[in-house]
Amino acid sequence: GSASRYDFVIVGGGTSGLVVANRLSEMKGYTVAVIEAGDSVFGNANVTDVTGYGRSFGTKIDWAYLTENQTYAGGKQQIMRAGKAIGGTSAINGMSYTRAETVQIDLWEKVGNKGWNWRTLFPYYQKSEGFQVPTSDKIGDGADYYIGYHGERGPLKVGWPKMMTNGSVLPILDETFSELGVPYNRDVNGGNMVGLTSHPNTVDRDANIREDAARAYFWPFENRHNLKIISNTLAKKIVWDNNSDDLAVAIGVEVTGPDGNEVIYASKEVILSAGSLKSSVILELSGIGNPDILDKHNIPVKVNLPTVGENLQDQTNNGLSYAGEEFWIGGPTFSALPSAEQIYGNRVSGIASSIKSSLEDYAKAVSNSSNGAVQEAHLLEAFQLQHDLIFKSRVPYAEIVFLPIGHSFSSEYWPLLPFSRGSIHIQSADSFKPASINPNYFRFEQDLDAQAEMAKFIRKAFGTAPLSQFVGEEFAPGLDRVSENASDSTWRSWVKSNYRSNFHPVGTASMLPRDKGGVVSPELKVYGTKNVRVIDASVLPFQLCGHLTSTLYAVAEMASDLIKKRYIF
């Protein structure tokens, strides 16, 4: 095709990429292109239907990345889902809108990312949000909020679905969980997340459809003359000019689209927003990464940055389900976020000190798996901070989602802060070949123990009044499989043969100081480059207690402002 030139070229028209495209194209004198492998899903019912979670799985809009066999977690491969569409993963996700703990975002600054803390990020959560104040019937069904936490003028519609589950469910859960020491939390979006809550969703309540990044940030703006989406087009690698001041200078992106191969030129910046299972892969294909890995595939080293693709952090999800004594309809939004103390009870301090004494081993093991690319000392610091979050700051240690649907009452849960870390690396210089993804699920004893312990806690909750009066037989795991007084090893083997990825991978291009193993700076600039950034889930240095999109929208908003400051005077 004929050469195309823009000021900014964004790779990936997903959750984060479309925020950046929108905000940068507000600068009238600059042109912005978005390269997206997928297509429009504007009219795709698998996307828009608010009760259609899962319908798009395995269809052409799901990348369905495969992991390596999971050595510590039953040996099998796992599917890591991600959206391949204008809107990215926000078009296929569960729509839960929950942010993070204040202390968790404050850690970003504490480890050296100047300017990134809860206080600076909070206005950007609000900037992105178009909170739909619940009507009185929704409040009757359990919608609850503090208006001061929310933004009402942002592009992203957030609220409770038109059809909420019958209002009797929340009081039942509330009474049950306060019996178990888990308090009620009116609104998890103010930075304190422990408790039972009815959280909002990314949903257009009045239209009764999913709200995704495309509906919020792209479609209403698609006619901006300086904003162009190049869809059905795969970005392969960055094209470089000669170095300037020892820094790598990007001049464009090599792509394969419907018209074949071409280069999309960028006169100012290339921004990777391809998601945490792709942006770091594009960096490696472009010569930025661990020389040992690049050499193996004859890729010339542009920047020696050995931690690219390391620090992959995901969570693991299991479910328990019961027969329901009633028939429930509507979109459930109830979840419980208990702390470690609430789950482990008076055993918590013993657990805390036993984990503490394992942290050095954890750090050693992860560093060894990376062949030393990630330094033990950096991992140890991260693990100690994580330990403090769990046991000193007492942030939530699990999320339990309740799904009273039809004649069943199910739950899904995941430990929020596992210690296991893995990696993603290229296996070929060919951009069409899949990368090797290894999250190392359950690598550490504590991660598996937490997964089993939480299942027991949930069974206990379903056996506690008044919730116990509304459910019957246990379908999963079922008492025949895991008996009332089953051993830890029985629980663990059930966990390992039934878990899945929780689809929250982060960290593969972590924002950290370069001498602490970072890939991007606090301006989200890739170290060693003049004009390449990563803006997506890859840059989160640590896993979060919230679902990811709310924070990704906020990070992308804040990053856009950082970029704009350099171009508008």
Ligand code: FDA
């Ligand atoms: P995102 O995946 O959104 O965007 C990346 C884009 O880049 C995609 O459009 C992709 O097609 C494109 N791309 C990739 N490689 C490319 C290439 N080489 N060339 C061109 N384009 C390329 N979160 C939440 O807040 N609430 C929830 O309920 C859930 N539930 C949930 C369920 C499921 C099934 C999943 C998979 C995930 C969730 N999540 C979630 C997580 C959340 O949706 C997810 O973390 C973010 O949407 C990721 O946003 P990013 O911007 O990082 O990437």
